[in-house]
Amino acid sequence: MTISKSLPPRTDLMRWDEEADEPYILLPSHPDLRLTPWRETDVDDAMKLYNDPSIAKYSFRRPYPYRKEDFGFLRNVVLPPATETISTVLRPLLAPPAQPTHPLPSPSSDSPLPFFPFIIIRHHPSGRMIGDMAIFQPMRSDVSAADAKAAFGGKAKTSQTAAEQTWEMAYNLMPEWTGKGIGGRVLDCVLEVWVKWVGIGTMMAGAETANVNSSALVKSRGFVKVRTFIQEWPEDKGGGEREISHWELKMADHISRLGPAKS
Numbered sequence: 001m002t003i004s005k006s007l008p009p010r011t012d013l014m015r016w017d018e019e020a021d022e023p024y025i026l027l028p029s030h031p032d033l034r035l036t037p038w039r040e041t042d043v044d045d046a047m048k049l050y051n052d053p054s055i056a057k058y059s060f061r062r063p064y065p066y067r068k069e070d071f072g073f074l075r076n077v078v079l080p081p082a083t084e085t086i087s088t089v090l091r092p093l094l095a096p097p098a099q100p101t102h103p104l105p106s107p108s109s110d111s112p113l114p115f116f117p118f119i120i121i122r123h124h125p126s127g128r129m130i131g132d133m134a135i136f137q138p139m140r141s142d143v144s145a146a147d148a149k150a151a152f153g154g155k156a157k158t159s160q161t162a163a164e165q166t167w168e169m170a171y172n173l174m175p176e177w178t179g180k181g182i183g184g185r186v187l188d189c190v191l192e193v194w195v196k197w198v199g200i201g202t203m204m205a206g207a208e209t210a211n212v213n214s215s216a217l218v219k220s221r222g223f224v225k226v227r228t229f230i231q232e233w234p235e236d237k238g239g240g241e242r243e244i245s246h247w248e249l250k251m252a253d254h255i256s257r258l259g260p261a262k263s
């Protein structure tokens, strides 16, 4: 494995799918998997994912059971900024007749950070959704619904530069796809393609301390546990109190696991 801290972002893994007319991130380790934007045909797979008790129990905010009307949050809060990133930032750089030269120029530092649009882990060519990956601005558990919406849509006001900012991530895989090294490879790509490219300084993840897989995932990628606290847990997901761990990765300390782009 190549180990280097100073490699440029792997923007060569960010491509344009002409048939689906959308950008995607290729997983070099798994040619049959991609990170892509949401598609309306994902509703049934997403319902299956979010209603699996082994996944639902770890989510503090997502409703359970998850109903079709709950997609309103995705459609109103997450998809508009994702679509904006695709049309204003990615399409001009990646879609024909663009001829990308890598690494791609970093997004402008004069405007807010582009919102991460590659929220679906998708099997290719079947198109089936096998998991999700979100990146958003972190928030405390007691913030107002309006502030939570702003943060989930990447619209929380900040005067910090990208390098000074911390963004949070959340991820899930269908049970039949877990424990096979996929979560780790997805995380490698998210860090080395997107996070490095847009210049976010620190990534964080919150996971129940008892969630062995999630803790092992972030630890394996160099995240450091920065604090633990007790959280009252929603009744629909088992109630009681849970210990939560916050993990952080300073991108300056990030070690590349994908290696340099091949020319």
Ligand SMILES: CC(C)(COP(=O)(O)OP(=O)(O)OC[C@H]1O[C@@H](n2cnc3c(N)ncnc32)[C@H](O)[C@@H]1OP(=O)(O)O)[C@@H](O)C(=O)NCCC(=O)NCCS
Pocket: 054, 055, 058, 059, 171, 172, 173, 174, 177, 178, 179, 180, 181, 182, 183, 184, 185, 206, 207, 208, 211, 212, 213, 214, 216, 217, 220
């Ligand atoms: C959390 C989750 C996304 C992790 O994805 P995954 O594909 O199962 O994880 P991986 O198999 O890639 O494992 C990641 C790393 O952790 C290590 N690891 C995984 N499980 C481990 C365990 N039980 N003990 C020790 N190490 C473990 C792996 O060795 C791997 O490291 P490597 O790539 O260097 O070999 C997935 O298990 C999941 O979706 N779980 C249910 C939902 C959930 O918990 N979501 C997160 C809520 S905070």
